[in-house]
């Protein structure tokens with residue numbers, strides 16, 4: 001069997017990593033500034049990460065979300081403290097796209113509305129709803145083109161006002177910093193205006209911090225430089241230093257109902273131990289230097 005050939009590949013095969021260094025199969029050493037697509041948050045094979053996952057896998061690698069898992073509760077507590085949203089609730093899944101999928105779905109459940117407002121050039125992932133909110137027709141199948149998403153230019157307060165005031169939108173979804181688009185930052189005044197419009201119209205504000213979160217900008221989430229609070233924040237990539245994991249944190253105004261979201265693997269024991277090790281290293285090594 002061959003691989004389904006969807007990735008244009010660089011001719012390099014990393015086989016070993018340590019901190020910010022990487023070695024390929026020929027023993028060539030690299031300074032890794034790519035970080036496996038902005039995923040490696042505390043360095044390759046950090047001893048704390050290796051120890052915590054190894055110990056956990058020797059105890060219990062996985063069970064199910066239908067029983068108690070105190071690692072999830074511990075992670076929720078630690079994340080709440082460090083990320084500045086201690087009163088929000090945590091839902092765990094397996095990837096960035098899945099985090100956004102759940103965020104969009106939850107916004108629609110909460111508001112009873114169908115439409116989503118997104119930004120030109122946005123990238124939110126490749127699952128059904130996330131790809132529909134991604135401004136790239138080349139990666140949308142007909143199945144994903146349901147006219148539920150309207151795209152407007154970044155930092156255009158007038159366009160945002162016109163759309164959000166229709167009260168037709170379940171959510172506005174914005175990347176903390178647009179990554180795939182080529183690094184475009186929503187301005188402080190823009191985010192504040194959108195926050196205000198969302199509050200006035202009962203629209204859910206989703207901040208996608210999958211690429212820009214987890215301390216990359218000197219605050220835990222990039223949008224915190226603008227002093228706004230999101231209703232839902234999605235995260236993944238750096239959350240577990242390469243172990244597949246995604247998450248959303250949800251405002252206390254959005255109420256959970258049993259069964260409305262769910263996953264088999266999300267928040268499993270190994271993912272939680274990896275995620276806890278990342279927060280431990282961020283704290284112990286003072287990795288987030290809060291920018292003034």
Ligand SMILES: Cc1ncc(COP(=O)(O)O)c(C=O)c1O
Pocket residue numbers: 095096097098100123124125126175179180208209210211212236237
């Ligand atoms: C801003 C943003 N959202 C969502 C995603 C999708 O994440 P994943 O590839 O883990 O599904 C990405 C991935 O690059 C991203 O950069």
